[in-house]
Amino acid sequence: MNKPLILVVEDDPSVKNLITTTLKAHDYRFLSASNGQGAILEASSHNPEIILLDLGLPDMDGVDVIRRIRTWSNVPIIVISARSEDTDKIDALDAGADDYLTKPFSVEELLARLRVTQRRLAMMQSEPSSGSVFRNGSLTIDYAAGCVYLDGRELHLTPIEYKLLCLLARNVGKVLTHTYITQHIWGSSWENDVASLRVFMATLRKKLESAPGAPQFIQTHIGVGYRMLKVE
Ligand code: CA
Numbered sequence: 001m002n003k004p005l006i007l008v009v010e011d012d013p014s015v016k017n018l019i020t021t022t023l024k025a026h027d028y029r030f031l032s033a034s035n036g037q038g039a040i041l042e043a044s045s046h047n048p049e050i051i052l053l054d055l056g057l058p059d060m061d062g063v064d065v066i067r068r069i070r071t072w073s074n075v076p077i078i079v080i081s082a083r084s085e086d087t088d089k090i091d092a093l094d095a096g097a098d099d100y101l102t103k104p105f106s107v108e109e110l111l112a113r114l115r116v117t118q119r120r121l122a123m124m125q126s127e128p129s130s131g132s133v134f135r136n137g138s139l140t141i142d143y144a145a146g147c148v149y150l151d152g153r154e155l156h157l158t159p160i161e162y163k164l165l166c167l168l169a170r171n172v173g174k175v176l177t178h179t180y181i182t183q184h185i186w187g188s189s190w191e192n193d194v195a196s197l198r199v200f201m202a203t204l205r206k207k208l209e210s211a212p213g214a215p216q217f218i219q220t221h222i223g224v225g226y227r228m229l230k231v232e
Helices: 013-025 036-046 062-070 083-094 107-126 159-170 178-186 191-208
Strands: 005-009 029-033 050-054 077-082 099-103 133-136 139-142 147-150 153-155 175-177 218-221 225-228
Touching: 005 013, 005 036, 013 029, 013 107, 029 036, 036 050, 036 062, 050 062, 050 107, 062 077, 062 083, 077 083, 077 107, 083 099, 083 175, 083 178, 099 107, 133 159, 139 159, 159 178, 159 191, 159 225, 175 178, 178 191, 178 225, 191 218
Parallel strands: 005 029, 005 050, 050 077, 077 099
Antiparallel strands: 133 139, 139 147, 147 153, 175 225, 218 225
């Protein structure tokens, strides 16, 4: 895998130092900014391939930085938030961030998130989203025929399970919030839609995962949402 150019946006010197030291040690190329205006400037002038964005910035809200960047770019954005900023993290995902890290995080967690994002980038480049067949490990979705196969055997999904699976597959590697999913599936996001979502997700997983206790395809992010993982 080629190492992508990463933009690090963080105003806390010690966190910034931890990130940049880690990136350097693993041969990533990087740029940095310590506020929102600088982040927007660096993102527009250098086209980084991944952005690591702290949500608590001195000059503007990190969520607004995401909204601004999303007006011209689909670059993967991993937000970094403190535990006290849990709702900000969900707002950030809804504004178009791809993933999140919660402070304090370990070097291993940071590297794992970068690998997930790189796999997503590689997949986006090799299979344009207009493709009519989605493949991920033993899972195949034939969008044109509306059929799903696992290890070559057809899976019988209900219409809602199918819609859910396609939504996750089209956003493989990305964390989707409960609100995002329920709005796409039901057009609304009431409390009971989130409860229904859990039920449909459980039945979908029973059909999809050979070991539902250790899911291979769909990861749960407690209090946040779900993500389809890119299987090696
Ligand atoms: Ca900060």
